[in-house]
Amino acid sequence: MKKITTIISIILLCVNFSIAQVVTQCNGVINPSNRLWQDFTQDLQQPGMLPAPIPIDIDYAGLVKKVINPDYTELKNAIENLTANEGGVISFKNIASNKTIFFDEPIEINNSPSRPCVTILIEGANKVTFDGGKSSSVFVIRKSVKVIIQNTIFQDARLKREIIQNRQNFRVGGGAIEITAGAALRVYSCTFADNTVDEWDDIPGGGYTGVGENQNGAAIRFNYHTTGEIFKCKFLNNKAVTGGAIGATSINKLTIMDSSFDKNISTSYNTKNSTKRRIPEGAGALRVDRTAKPLEIYRTHFKENAANLKASVMEVFIRPLRDNGTETGPYPNLSQFALIIDDCIFENNKYYNFEGANDPERGDFFAGCLLFHGGRLDANFNGAKMKITNSKFIGNEIGESNIRALMEFEISNSLFANTKVLRIKDKNGKFRIGKGALMLRGEPNKGAINNCTFYNNEPHPQDPKNQSIASDIHFWNGTQEKYTLNNSIFYRSNKNNRIKQVSHPIAGSGNNQFIPGADMSLFSNVSTSSVDKTDPNIIPNSITDMCLGQNTLIQGIGGLDDCDTINPSSFLEIPGTIQAESFTTKNGSVGIARIPGTSRKNLGFIRNGDYVEYEVKVNTGGIYKIDAYVSSNGVGGTLHFFMNTDNLGAVNATVNNAWHSYIKISKEVILNAGIQKLKLNFEGDNGYLYNIDRLMFSKIDASRNISIETNNTTEKITLHPNPTSGFFDIASTYNTDVTIKNVDLYSIHGNLIKNLQSTASNYDVKNIPKGVYILRFTIENTVTQEKSAQVVKLVKE
Structure with missing residues (x-):
């Protein structure tokens, strides 16, 4: 990955030299504030389990708490005080109604590595918004400090051009938050909306002075050796040149759980003639360029994100972190998975088509949702691998494939459905070929696809009907020897047998392929053995919950449940x-x-x-x-x-x-x-x-004392007298808009005995036998016409 200029490269290298520690290595209770991180962080024994939020009334012995007004100056003073001492908790008073704190300049949270690390919790209580006013970032977090922010909105923050170009106080990225130099950040139940990072080009004829690929992350920018935890957060309408919502370079670790990324945009592109702009990266939602530990993403929804280049949603580049300028630092090697995606949905993500671009060079490739790569193999880097499980890729626009993996991968129990194949030209003005819901590249040493379903993926109607296109899995002949394909389903409606479902048979068994109304003997097998070509009887429901009706296939094929069990x-x-x-x-x-x-x-x-x-x-x-x-x-x-x-x-x-x-x-x-x-x-x-x-x-025993409330548990009907030998009347706490429409008498076994009619508000039960009964009142609100019921026990003497 290239840097913007030689000057910036030197600055970043100096930052690399200056890091004394990764803040998350500050384990042990040096002071009570650090328990705020340690007690509520990801459980590595159950890595996919969402940690609990920190209770608003958390109270460790010696923990410092500051309660302040929702005011910029008070917030800045509280942060500076806690950072300079032993950390602690900041919460807000006078927030009965929602409050907004406006930022004219960001607050720096900076703790020297020579001091013990501290943790600061900022609790917004779903009442506080941090607003950059489209002119300022919110926080810059540096060095030996951990920051936790809960239940807060970040909106209209902006990293401006003049700040990026200020070499005295260099900022790499981060429209709302930038975190760098070994610090740690956790955001929990926060919303990031409409945040931006400026972009610009150079003046034609000069050296390049425009924005670069690392001025990214309109919501959050993670820099060198930092750690991030994103729990239950929403990212909406954030825009940057790359990594529209989140950007990260040479980090320690990033974990995302139970979050959503909607309509975030990467605007990167190369110029053709007018300037020297060269930004060939992308990723509307998330871009990670090197990480020491795995990038993990659980139960997260990516919808309608967009980019011009490479990937609409996510780009992950794995290589060793630089150590003194050489690639000898840590990285998640082949003994583990570098990228883990589980139970996620990628839905309706898009090609941005260079909207608003000036003189774009349109030949650079756009793959689809996800790009996983790492460059050449050498003595310091033997590759990395990715695992995707229980995930769904639905209705995404692709120029090549939903996933472009240039290193090892395992994909299981996942769905690829309704893929929207585009026609995009290369640098020579020719339409690109080599497309499918999945495109298997030649670079990985191996890859496995197990228990997946490919549903209604169709090539573009104007694409050639030959071996350069496949509806579901495409690759060039010879590549298939690196891959395995087992227990997967391939289903589409296009009957043209010149369009293959899979380019060439892949080693594996237990697969099913079917096209309604087509002669399946005319279609080549998707795998080298055990291909079933009978109707799997897919019941699509709303696609995310499709199941299989009656069929002759093996249990669990395609990762789908049998509808009969549902x-x-x-x-x-x-x-x-x-x-x-x-x-x-x-x-x-x-x-x-x-x-x-x-x-x-x-x-x-x-x-x-x-x-x-x-x-x-x-x-x-x-x-x-x-x-x-x-x-x-x-x-x-x-x-x-x-x-x-x-x-x-x-x-x-x-x-x-x-x-x-x-x-x-x-x-x-x-x-x-x-x-x-x-x-x-x-x-x-x-x-x-x-x-x-x-x-x-x-x-339950109907003879015991019961009173079943209506929807409003503060409103009840009572009987007088109860027990009774003949008549009873009623009293209620309902308001005047509520009337009793019907009263039914049931035995204790639930059998309807009779409907009771009132006479002057009295109900006559003198002719029924002694015993315990149930009265069911039907109640109607005369304003809303909403009906509900209440049940009361009646004892007849």
């Missing part, structure tokens, strides 16, 4: 346990996901307005307790129960900062015996709400 033909019995994924009908994005580290499944991807339905058989009517096991690392929400058209009420699913740490929430309801339709409505704010593992229905 939509059982028999009724689910109550009392009993209903697995949440056993629905018969669904609406919205809700779908099935695996619980990490187990073979179990759960219901996930739940958004407001989604619902699922189950066919159930209630064996005995009566009062039941529903225990729903839910977990939320999203926004939380409400789980609403219906049986047929009856509203059974709702329970709240609160955020517990995990997707797979299930907690029980309960509701008591009355159910009639018989075959019925159970419906779960999901309600909440924007974003993913919660996951559901299972529902447990247990019958």
Whole structure:
């Protein structure tokens, strides 16, 4: 990777010399503040598990806490004080309503390596916004300090041209945050929106003085030997020349979990004639140029990011970190995976097509979503490898392939669907060939594709129908000897047998290929043995949750579940346990996901307005307790129960900062015996709400004292007298907008006995036998017309 100028190269080299330590090596409780990092960091024994956020009331012995007004000067003074001493916590007062702190210049958080490292936590409590006013960055973090920022918005920050060009106080990148020289940064539940890094070109005829490839990371720029943890964050509409949201060079480690990257843009390009601009990199969301330890990304959604060159989403370059100017530093070698991507979604990412570019040289390549490379092999570098699991590539624009891997890789249990193949010309003005949903290069020593599904990937209609194009996996003859392909599905609708699904058979077995209505004997095999060409009976649902109907294939092929295990033909019995994924009908994005580290499944991807339905058989009517096991690392929400058209009420699913740490929430309801339709409505704010593992229905003793509340637990109906020998009346805490529309009398077994009619607000039960009964009140809000129910026990003497 080239540097901008000789001057900048020298500056960066000097920074490299000056680093005395990587801050995350400051282990041990030198002072209480460092426990803020150590106690809530990634668990290397369970690397994919999201750590908990630091509680707002955290209280270690001796921990310094500062509570300040949402004011720039107070924030700067508090940071400087904590950095110069033993670190601590900063929180804000007077933030009953949302507050914005405007920055005219960034606050520097700088601790000398000669001092013990300290940790600073800034807690925004979802009430504080840091605003750069489109003229300033927010934080510059240097040397022996760890900074944690929670529940805060960063918006309209900008790294300006004049700051980048200031050689006295050189800034490499970072529209909102720049972190360098061995420091560490964790951002948790933060949003980065509309942040930018300036770009410009040189004056024609002179030496190049424009922006370079490393002036990047409009949200965050990680520099030399730094460590980053990105947990539950959102990156939206950030723009830089490369690494539109996050840029990183020669770092120690970066981990991203449960985050989203939407509409971030890389604007890099080379000029053709007018200037000497040479920025051939890309990556709308994330660019990492060297890391000492693996780059890990879990459960993160990349959507509608864009770039002109190389990769719309992510570019990862692996080589040894430089040590005294030579490539002899650490890197994640072949004993481990340098890049780990698990349970991620890459959706509708785009080619930026040089929007707003001045005299662009359009011949430089654009691959697709992801580029993984490392340059030549030598005595100091024997390559690196990548692992992608349980991930989905859906509807992405590609010039070559969703993934361009120039080093070893393993891809398993992943989906490539609805790929949008573009026609892009090379430097000679000819349309590029060598395209497919996956393009296997000749550079890697080996690669494996296992249990993957390729669905409805079609070449561009104007592309040649020959061996230079394949709908799913393309490579040049001879390359296939390096790869293996097992237990994968290839399915498309284009019947043209000149368009291969895979360029040449790859070593492997257990694969399936099918095109509806086509004579499959005319199509060459995708692998060297055991190819099944029968219909896999894919049920696409909403693509992210496709499953397989009845077929003759091996279990788990393509990484897809059997629909029969999802939509059982028999009724689910109550009392009993209903697995949440056993629905018969669904609406919205809700779908099935695996619980990490187990073979179990759960219901996930739940958004407001989604619902699922189950066919159930209630064996005995009566009062039941529903225990729903839910977990939320999203926004939380409400789980609403219906049986047929009856509203059974709702329970709240609160955020517990995990997707797979299930907690029980309960509701008591009355159910009639018989075959019925159970419906779960999901309600909440924007974003993913919660996951559901299972529902447990247990019958309870109706003779005990019960009172089943309405949706508002502060409003209740009570009976007077109760017990009664003949008549009773009612009292309620409802407001005047609520009326009782219907009262049904049930036995303790849940059987409907009669509908009760009131006379002057009195209800007559003198003719029913002595015993314990259940009254079910149907309540209607006369303003909203919303109906709900409440159940109350009645004792007849």
